[in-house]
Amino acid sequence: NQEHLIQVIGLLQHSVELLSNVSFSSSVQEADWYFKDKVKIAQFENHQPKFYKNHFEGRLELHHNGTILCIKDLRMEDSGKYTVHFIVSDTNYVKEFILMVYEPVPVPSIKIILEEQTSHWCNMSLNCFVPSNSSTFNYSWTYKHIKSVQELRTIGDAIHISLNYSWGMEFQCIVGNPADQKNVSKQARCYVTGDTTKRMYFFLIPLLMIALSFLVLWKIRKK
Structure with a gap:
């Protein structure tokens, strides 16, 4: 039995x-x-x-x-x-x-893939890789932000996240089986890329031109 x-x-x-x-x-x-x-x-x-x-x-x-x-x-x-x-x-x-x-769990690694980026947000996927052909591993994720550690309620070796430019977060992937466990951590941050910077310049240049025009008019009237 x-x-x-x-x-x-x-x-x-x-x-x-x-x-x-x-x-x-x-x-x-x-x-x-x-x-x-x-x-x-x-x-x-x-x-x-x-x-x-x-x-x-x-x-x-x-x-x-x-x-x-x-x-x-x-x-x-x-x-x-x-x-x-x-x-x-x-x-x-x-x-x-x-x-x-x-089998002992091999040391995993995290790969971050930028999927979409706007002027305020970055959409990313984090993939946890284990160099093994075994399919018996279980995956769990935690993240750390402003000294707090939270568990992500997700199943599988990949997660999808959205970050704004003021955020920087540390993610940890925990891989285990009933006999062993390993983990790896990696920082995820949304950086301003060249394209985003160009868009910001295109937005700021007209504002600077308008401000400069007002400044010139103000000086002319003052004379």
């Missing part, structure tokens, strides 16, 4: 322990560990551990009378179902585990 399986998360090339979380008033006579129901990988009997030759060779340890199995140097193919059968006072007990091994 899936709901009785103990879920365990592991990180590639790290270690993990399968904890049976059992305590017996009598000592454990025997503990047999299986991988995917068929492959016997370890045994604890007569107070001695025994390990079988398979792809786990040299990577297993038994602790606490065989009730805890430690797997070292995890590999992706270690993911799967593990079962342990205990014999205590001639009574059988069974515990089942599902181990999921995940």
